[in-house]
Amino acid sequence: MTLTAEDHQAAAAAIRATRARRARRSAIIKHFFLASCTLIMIYPLIWLFMSSLKPDNQIFGDLSLWPSAFQWNNYPEGWNGLYISFGTFFKNSAFVTILAVIGNVVSCSFAAYAFARLEFKGRTILFALMMMTLMIPYHVVLIPQYLLFLQAGWVNTYLPLIVPKFLAADAFFVFLMIQFFRQLPRDLDEAAMIDGCSPFKIYWAIIIPLSLPALATAAIFTFIYTWEDFLGPLIYLTDIHDYTVPLALRSFLAQDSVSQYGQMFAISVLSILPIILFFVFFQKFIIRGIAMSGLK
Template identity: 70%
Template sequence: MKTNATDLAAGAAELARAEARMKARRKTRERHARLLKHVFLIALSVIMLYPLLWMFASSLKPEAEIFSGLSLWPAKPQWSNYTEGWFGLPVSFTQFYWNSTIVTVLSVIGNLISCSFAAYAFARLQFNGKTLLFGLMMMTLMIPYHVVLIPQYVLFLKMGWVDTYLPLVVPRFLAADGFFIFLMMQFFRQIPRELDEAAMIDGCSPFKIYWAVILPLSLPAMATAAIFSMIWVWEDFLAPLIYLNDIDSYTVPLALRLFLDQEGQSNYGQMFAMSVLSLVPVLIFFVLFQKLIIRGIATSGMK
């Protein structure tokens, strides 16, 4: 009887020890796995960032050095690539940045106004034909720009708008970027309806509700839409390519392409310098508003 009890106790102790050993082993295994994960993720980060770092390094190198090694460290930084690149085309980049800024600012304003109007109507107001129109709006999201490009071009040409910024800006005041309607709707829907109803009982008009209830409560949504639209308009290439023929009116992406056209006498250092500068506004926005951007994609599930 007694031996049995001690056996049992010894067995239990043995079991506990084994369990502890297993736990410890599991812990080290988990630690190893985590370490391995980090090593892999860091390696991947390096691969992901390398092209960008290489472009920045190349923007500070003379051409011979760009194409002769992997080094990310210029032997002698050529900051002159930046100053010479800035004035390296028949028109200076001051003009191109000014042009891009005008187009971008106007487009962002247009998107915010027109898309929030439409989003408010779809998310909050009742009217006949809403389901049908909403379906049509969702369908336009899928339509490639190329499909509407030619008739739009003919239309704007007949109106005498080619070689102005109107074809780039006016569509944004007409909610042509349906993605933002969708994005804003997702946010508007999360605002409690009781607020609208209370305001309505107080005699607020739909516009007052939009202005005093919905908009102030969806500032993050507005900011997200503004950031995305700023980035996309800034990077936009196809529309400026078609509508702008005069080099004085070129936006930054069109100007960058001019470097490529100067084949033979192309200067890679300068081209990279200007390429890097063209990404700077986007990078600044990304760093400042990373959280909003990432949440915007997760909630709208697009792009």
Template identity: 45%
Template sequence: MIVRASVRWKTPLTHLLLLVVGLLMLYPLFWWIGASLKSNTELLSPNLFPQEWLWSNYTKGWVAIPRYTFTHFYLNSFKLMLAILVTTIFSCSLTAFGFARLDFPLRKFFFSILLITLMLPGQVTLVPQYVLFNGLGWINTYWPLILPHLLAADAFFVFLLIQFIRGIPRELDESAKMDGSSSFGIYLKIVMPLTKPALVTVGIYCFIWNWDNFFGQLIYLNSVSNYTVVLALRMFIDTQGNLPWGQLLAMSLISVIPATIIFFMLQRHFVEGIATTGIKG
């Protein structure tokens, strides 16, 4: 009876503690929302939410950049993200299938090279990549941001998918071969459907990391017409004399909504992909 009573007390206390910790972690978000509705003078006040709710910060901030609205920048961002997602999922899954299922010369050597690239900082390859893309005349285009993903340059995603594919029974491959299926057919009809949780995980990571890839987009995109949302936010600061911080915070708050929506919509698949990838041999 004493044990049962202690368990009854522990459960509510644990939930209460988690609730308090959760609210503390959400405090910056509440402050962000409140600050996006404040004027510059009220922004320094200790109040979490404003006395006068300036919803106009969202409408004015949306059209604050001369000649362009944030609609244009969002369309640019979504077009770029769509191309990156498609190329990343296709190239990384195909490369992972090759390492996990096919026997070819120097496979272990190339797999070791793949793992070594995980420890290579992106800044090391920045200059040679820029020289290469500049020689191809691709500066101020989206190709420098898309092409590396088309060539399966995301070693972490390839490694994650390899671990997942290794857990798929090889008997399925052998059955497909007996039915006359090619290696690409096995990849397309068997491996791809069974790796859906891992592919969703790759897609979420890829979207979030590239949506906020300010440095890469800053290096390769020069004209305002090609700017994405993250570059537009930086330009917002440059084009405003007396910077309206409420409008800037409102636009930055809107900029995180797409990644947040995608994460919560696919959260179940994301958790499943991480869990199952972790236990594959």
């Protein structure tokens, strides 16, 4: 017996229906799983935001997420809660962070270009040394570094937080960029050489515009690390007028009087905003950069 055209159509319709059912079921399971994961990840943030609106006595005394009364004035009171306004601390943080981002992106890309593209004596050894610095824990260098900056008279200034960023001290970002630069075809450099570019011009006009994803990654991470860095400012900044936001937040936790948790959480929420904004703005460069490939 041979199959008729109707038999084929009926079989195809049945297969289509089964596939659609299976796809719907798997989509529901996936969405449920991912939504649960998201909730677990984001819960601390929700807790933080809700706590910023609670009265102090409810924050640790009550398990409910919902505030018994919305204390919106935690925000203005927190802003001016210390005898210096948080405007100053945000300004200080912005100053240190922006310079750190610029310093890191410029100096790390310079160093990476040299390692990835230029021929010079001792390149392999220098590269190995640089990679070794990745393996030294920060706490090991903390004290010698402090003594160094103390002797230089830089303690209680922003210089220890900024100057190293301009000297490509973050080996991880140098490494990240080296890997990125290496996968750019050398033909481009050579075409640019014939087109009359110096090594610096090749770096500036060819390598950098093609490496936006790596640069954006370095910028985002540097921003986050520096903005929320607590230890560095704690060690090097002693004058409260120079404090960065994380350091100032710590001042809400009084050791001898009542801690203002509601106000601290309110300012904590505000302190996260720049990171989110910066990320949203710069992550599009990562995507755009990746879309820029397609050389052949």
